[in-house]
Amino acid sequence: MGMTAIEIYKLLPKTNCGKCGVPTCLAFAMKLANKQAELSACPDVSDDVKTQLEESSAPPIRLVTVGTGDNKIEMGNETELFRHEKTFYHPTAYSLIVEDTTSPEELEAKVKEASEVEFERVGQILKMGMLAIKASSGDPAKFTETVKTVTGKTSLPLILISDKPEVMEEGLKIASSGKPLIHAATKDNWQAMAELAKKYECPIVAFEEGGLDELAELTQNIKKAGVEDIMLDFGKKSLGETMRLLTIIRRLSAKKNFRPLGYPVILSLEGDPEKEALAAAVFTMKYSAALMLNDISKWKMFPLFTLRQNIYTDPQIPIQVKPELYEINNPDENSPLLFTTNFSLTYFTVAGDIENSKIPSYLQVIDTEGLSVMTAFAAGKLTPEMVAEALEKSGAKDKIKHNKIIIPGMVARMSAKLNEKSGREVLVGPRESSGLPKYLKGLSEGS
């Protein structure tokens, strides 16, 4: 949410000197408001105004990056309260918490678990965001040792948790090159913590349980100390209170451009595994950028990642695959031919079932603009003509000797017409692709 042309104009020198390439300051202001010009084109604006304008054009919720390279996690930069207004951009980063009081064996097991929690779903890889190390012992040596062990065993970005600057610094000495998140600056330690954030060039969490007034105060102080990459943590509260605070922060930042709270929110949900799971689901939908968990069992993480995937898809664009002729299990010219739609969920469900059947097959994917079989059929975006044309284009004829095609059971109604348009003998498959292994085996035994 930038400034309007008039607001910008008020800050310009108002000399209409024309050095910026347009005749008047007002014209230049209009160009700036429309992002058609760079402020640097005017040589006469003061530094003060420069910072003011830069800040106003910055995103309402700061983009904060933790970690480096392929594993880095980006949080913030959200602009909406509701996903249907545009989309949500940076999926909630789930992070496991480990403590420096944990026995080495258990620590190793937990770190391994966090690195290995990984799922593939509708073509996307789903994995943990960060790994948090809590300095529960209060002993710098112990923390050092734990951070050392962990950095050697995972490539996940780290969150270092301690309210003691001297303990934090020991961790940073080891881990700072991986750009960990410092958790946290509080009203008591922020000066020292901000110094560490600057010295080691790491992002920092502003932690304040006392309320939003105090939290805003804290971020302002940290910012004045010269640290820009800040996240917010308002502490552990009930679900209802957390919902209220997250909503208020999102509204203030994204819609009111209130800078002191214009940062992504990270929360620790630590509770029993089931409670954590419920809270994590709710706050994946409502506004948390990162969530720290005590337990990352697969029964919890797989549904949670699926929810995140749902909530963070662009409402305008369903996840799709390329509409082409796919080869599954190394087919030859006698292998069966089937078709489905290019909606990712549909494609991966069907392709997975064909793989499970172990029967070599061809799968022609039809461009239905990312709609499922039933939805596309109901919307007129999956017609016999389209199937015939797709087969023509993909060269199925040249690759496949036989003249048959297996169609989804849900669209049995298109059989006759498809036969007419494609000249192929139409076999109606099962309604659910889970029936395909049995069906395909039956076919191959029958022939």
Add this chain to the structure above:
Amino acid sequence: MPVQIPKEKWTGKIREVKFGGTQEEGGTRSSSITLGGVSTLPFLYFEGDMPRKTVIAMEVLDVVREDYPALAREPFNDVLESPSSWAKTCVEKYGAEAICLKLEGTNPEEEDKSPDQAVEIVKEVLSAVSVPLLIYGCGNDEKDSKVMQVVSDATKGERCLLGLAEEERYKSISVATMANDHAIVAFSNLDINLAKQLNILLTDFGIKPENIVMDPLQAGLGYGLEYSYSVIERIRLAALMGDQMLQMPILCDTSISWKAREAHQPNEAYGDEKIRGPYWEATTGLSAITAGADMLIMRHPSAVKMVREAVEELATSGGGE
């Protein structure tokens, strides 16, 4: 640094719909349930009212077919054959606040139970439990029009929620609803305009707005949940902004989440299905209530427990300053 708390001033309010007829009303229910009365987005108590917690009804079928997942059968294994015992278990053991009886066995292409058989089942369930009832037909237009009429007659005074009315087929069920002063479930297909259109059709046909509950189709986790989430949010926002034809309470059926094999099939890579399955359904339910649903129809007792736990905590402490 003082922070100005931004509060929305909504002009609209969700209409109250009451179902379940007590003795005074000519029924036999021990109490009735009121939905709606909401004047804020879900759980934002600091700027409006949400007078009641999410109501959780549980599903009971008159027939259980092969595709009903084993994991969901487990809690009911010894009562699945008897809808009335099943309903009793839901209420007495798992605290269901209402029962949604789905008469799928009346489907002419399946078991083809007669209208009389349907009434029989309904009566058994009515006498087995004293909570309010939702009663759904099988989805076959012709058959439903016969079944729902006699069901309506047989439950006079009980003020059931009858379903499902759809854009293409709402007249006979509307007649059945009005004949005995029941309430109706208006089902639309993931589209705010269709939802509104159906409410208009129903009210034009003579159903009072305070007798309509909307079901905008809850898609399961991983299978279109995001569409449901956004449609429900948009409906609720429009209602709060004053669109009277969308101010009906919203009901979502999370049993659909069990369609996903990922939800409940044993697969070590996805973790223990005994808790994954219920959590899958609970997550579907949480998305519905986070978006704006006032009532859920649920399948698994553990999922019910999870959602209830979350609702308790969402509801008791969001008052703030």
